[in-house]
Amino acid sequence: MREYTRSITTEPSTDVLVVGSGPAGIAAAIAAARGGASVRLVERFGFLGGNLTGGLVGPCMTSFSLDGRTQLIRGIFDEFVRRMEALGGAVHPSQTVSGSPYSGFMTFGHEAVTPFDPEVAKRVSMEMVLEAGVELMLHSLVIDTVVEDGAVTGVIVAHKGGLSFLPAEVTIDASGDGDVAARSGAEFGYGREEDGEVQPMTLFFRIRDVDDEAVTRYQEAHPEERFPFQSVVERVHREGTYSLPRRGVQLFKTLEPGVWRVNTTRVTGVDGTDVHDLTRAEVEARRQVVQLLDFFRRELPGMENCRLLDTAGTIGVRETRRVEGEYTLTLEDLVEGRPFDDVIAVAGYPVDIHSPTSINGPFDDGVPSTANVYEIPYRALVPARLDGLLMAGRCISGSHEALAAIRVMPPAFALGEAAGAAAASAVDAHLAPREIDVSALQEGLLDQGAYLGERLRAPAQSALGPSAGVPSSAAPQTAASR
Numbered sequence: 001m002r003e004y005t006r007s008i009t010t011e012p013s014t015d016v017l018v019v020g021s022g023p024a025g026i027a028a029a030i031a032a033a034r035g036g037a038s039v040r041l042v043e044r045f046g047f048l049g050g051n052l053t054g055g056l057v058g059p060c061m062t063s064f065s066l067d068g069r070t071q072l073i074r075g076i077f078d079e080f081v082r083r084m085e086a087l088g089g090a091v092h093p094s095q096t097v098s099g100s101p102y103s104g105f106m107t108f109g110h111e112a113v114t115p116f117d118p119e120v121a122k123r124v125s126m127e128m129v130l131e132a133g134v135e136l137m138l139h140s141l142v143i144d145t146v147v148e149d150g151a152v153t154g155v156i157v158a159h160k161g162g163l164s165f166l167p168a169e170v171t172i173d174a175s176g177d178g179d180v181a182a183r184s185g186a187e188f189g190y191g192r193e194e195d196g197e198v199q200p201m202t203l204f205f206r207i208r209d210v211d212d213e214a215v216t217r218y219q220e221a222h223p224e225e226r227f228p229f230q231s232v233v234e235r236v237h238r239e240g241t242y243s244l245p246r247r248g249v250q251l252f253k254t255l256e257p258g259v260w261r262v263n264t265t266r267v268t269g270v271d272g273t274d275v276h277d278l279t280r281a282e283v284e285a286r287r288q289v290v291q292l293l294d295f296f297r298r299e300l301p302g303m304e305n306c307r308l309l310d311t312a313g314t315i316g317v318r319e320t321r322r323v324e325g326e327y328t329l330t331l332e333d334l335v336e337g338r339p340f341d342d343v344i345a346v347a348g349y350p351v352d353i354h355s356p357t358s359i360n361g362p363f364d365d366g367v368p369s370t371a372n373v374y375e376i377p378y379r380a381l382v383p384a385r386l387d388g389l390l391m392a393g394r395c396i397s398g399s400h401e402a403l404a405a406i407r408v409m410p411p412a413f414a415l416g417e418a419a420g421a422a423a424a425s426a427v428d429a430h431l432a433p434r435e436i437d438v439s440a441l442q443e444g445l446l447d448q449g450a451y452l453g454e455r456l457r458a459p460a461q462s463a464l465g466p467s468a469g470v471p472s473s474a475a476p477q478t479a480a481s482r
């Protein structure tokens with residue numbers, strides 16, 4: 001241990017400071033700025049998007065109810081998707097169906113996904129953030145926080161110029177890992193109840209020169225397989241030819257002919273808040289990419305000539321800290337579709353656990369199905385004992401199982417939008433985030449195009465455009481039509 005003291009510069013204060021520019025941070029920054037707050041968005045990378053872009057993660061999992069009939073996540077997420085769509089960089093979720101190449105041939109939970117181009121996502125997210133008047137601070141890693149009288153009053157960032165203090169009235173922790181909350185002394189949960197193990201990490205990569213029709217033909221001929229190419233993977237496991245990290249190959253067709261995203265590397269037993277584990281995971285995942293490419297070319301129909309297009313700039317971390325909030329969302333809440341007076345987002349994606357210790361999952365761990373629509377309360381965004389802080393995205397307060405459902409990108413957008421709007425109203429009313437008028441927050445979210453379930457006023461369908469609500473029957477997409 002070494003004591004280290006240094007004087008550092010202080011940047012001008014902002015009303016709201018958003019840490020992390022993944023789906024949650026993008027939406028939080030936009031919503032807070034649109035709510036009238038001065039906003040600074042701090043990001044360690046040189047572009048926006050987090051897993052959405054830098055992690056090459058995609059498609060966006062469902063923004064609809066589990067049965068695929070009602071679009072639940074609208075607001076900023078829908079605006080973002082429509083802007084990408086206008087640039088030819090996305091397909092609106094109302095136009096995709098489960099079992100199709102865009103949904104990775106998966107059926108359960110894979111209705112109405114959003115395929116998109118990560119470069120268009122980088123462009124549109126930056127345009128939307130800047131148009132809202134957000135001040136960007138890229139290439140800046142938050143390494144510490146300042147807490148005074150029980151409230152977070154700012155963060156310390158490290159950048160090429162050294163260290164700076166960024167003061168703010170309200171900070172939103174959208175770092176995915178709950179870095180701000182943890183550095184501020186918040187309690188947090190980690191891993192599953194029985195052994196503290198977290199979901200594995202995965203390095204996404206994309207392949208090109210795939211024969212799309214041959215891959216689709218194979219899947220159509222094997223409807224019994226839960227995961228694509230499952231029987232081939234099982235055969236090579238039996239033969240011992242390859243030691244593959246999953247029960248099948250998870251792959252998703254992109255907007256480009258012959259190009260697929262691959263979500264199949266898997267590194268278990270690693271902690272996304274430990275630099276040595278992260279390093280080990282990057283090394284191991286890149287070794288797996290080489291092995292998987294060889295396997296694809298030798299064994300998978302339609303993949304004989306495939307080549308690596310790119311690998312993600314960072315390994316994807318599915319699970320780390322779950323910051324303790326005023327309320328902790330549970331699996332039962334999701335299974336029963338429990339109503340909350342302070343609902344600020346609704347979602348329909350099921351519990352998606354990749355086994356922390358085996359090649360199994362997702363969706364084969366015996367976890368009961370979630371309700372068609374479930375609610376997320378504002379209190380899960382409010383840390384239990386700290387003021388001046390809200391959480392958004394993957395680090396909100398929930399159990400291991402509950403967060404395995406709401407961790408995907410559309411709910412992260414919705415949680416960010418709620419946190420941003422809440423932060424702006426806290427600043428405006430000179431209140432701590434836990435003290436704001438939640439019904440006014442709900443009204444504001446609805447006015448901005450969010451959907452909070454049937455109990456609360458839903459905006460007129462026409463205001464959302466032709467493909468909102470029930471998926472368009474004009475352009476049905478079936479596995480067979482691709």
Ligand SMILES: Cc1cc2nc3c(=O)[nH]c(=O)nc-3n(C[C@H](O)[C@H](O)[C@H](O)COP(=O)(O)OP(=O)(O)OC[C@H]3O[C@@H](n4cnc5c(N)ncnc54)[C@H](O)[C@@H]3O)c2cc1C
Pocket residue numbers: 019020021022023024025042043044045048049050051052057058059060061062140141142143174175176177179201202203204263315316317318392393394395407408409410412
């Ligand atoms: C392997 C994998 C596969 C997935 N598959 C899908 C999928 O197919 N579809 C889907 O919808 N979801 C999927 N998810 C889930 C989804 O990608 C994430 O849970 C989601 O992106 C969470 O959003 P977020 O904004 O909370 O965090 P992130 O997207 O992780 O964004 C956090 C941001 O904060 C920044 N940051 C972190 N710490 C700091 C710091 N200290 N200082 C400054 N900046 C910081 C990061 O650089 C990043 O930009 C997957 C996730 C993984 C890991």
